[in-house]
Amino acid sequence: MGAEYKGDLRLAARVSHGDADAFDKFYTHYADLVFGFIFHQVNGARTDAEEIWQDTLLAAIQKLPSYQGQSRLFTWLCGIARHKVADYRRRRNGTGSSAIMESAADPLEFVDSGPLPDEILDRSALRVRVIEALAELADDYRSALLARYADGCSVEEVARLIGRSYKATESLLSRAKAALRAALTGGTEEFE
């Protein structure tokens, strides 16, 4: 059974061998995406997300030699992250939530006018899907999209950031959006 994702496998092997450049590339490429993935899995609990993110990357570094390139490296990292999130939920269900309920003076404190759990779940799943789709894109597409729409940079700023002309950046953003749309609709027909 051959490796399908040879580029990812090569990167993983280089990181495993302590190559500093490969490590920088690995971290730059995946650290934020994995954090975003976890952040939405835990419904925006930032402190917990940071803790799980650190556990995930530490586990990933230890397990990296076992990565065989059968799936994308990001998918493999998400697999580890899912386990860590499941551990976190088990711990939380075992202690955290009951402790909170016991300490509450009024149970109605937990009832607010926010979205229902199913809505939160759907929204989180959609955001996780967007992050997965972004991870599938080429580096320049992802960087441009994140700079433009997540960080709110102007097209000029994005152009400076990626070292291209204004026109070329506009064209790149347009192609990047088409690629993201294709990656998203590959999994779901409707993304809104």
Add this chain to the structure above:
Amino acid sequence: MNEQESQSDRKLERLIRMSCGPEARLSPLAREQFRLRLFAVLREKRRREDFPVGFLALFSGLVLLLAAMSLLPLWDKSMQLLHGFGSNPLELLAFANLACLPIACIVIILRRKSCLSA
């Protein structure tokens, strides 16, 4: 660009903002601090893994040196220098550990190969 396309673009842009906006990102400080920590962990892991191979290679080098010396006229002179060990135990050590050299070479080649061919 027609209206439908621009609406779809706006939805996509909003999705990116919601999924990867500043609130779903790490602070640059936390990110950099953990990068350093993670790299230190990686280096330490690598050092622990490399130690036996490095030791084996060093030991094999010594054995090879002894084996080469045994073929040269220097051998007798060396034996005089190493007389404390006696000639037989040294030869025994050299022959018994000669196997370390191919093993070390194979291990190093396989590790390099797995890195390059991956």
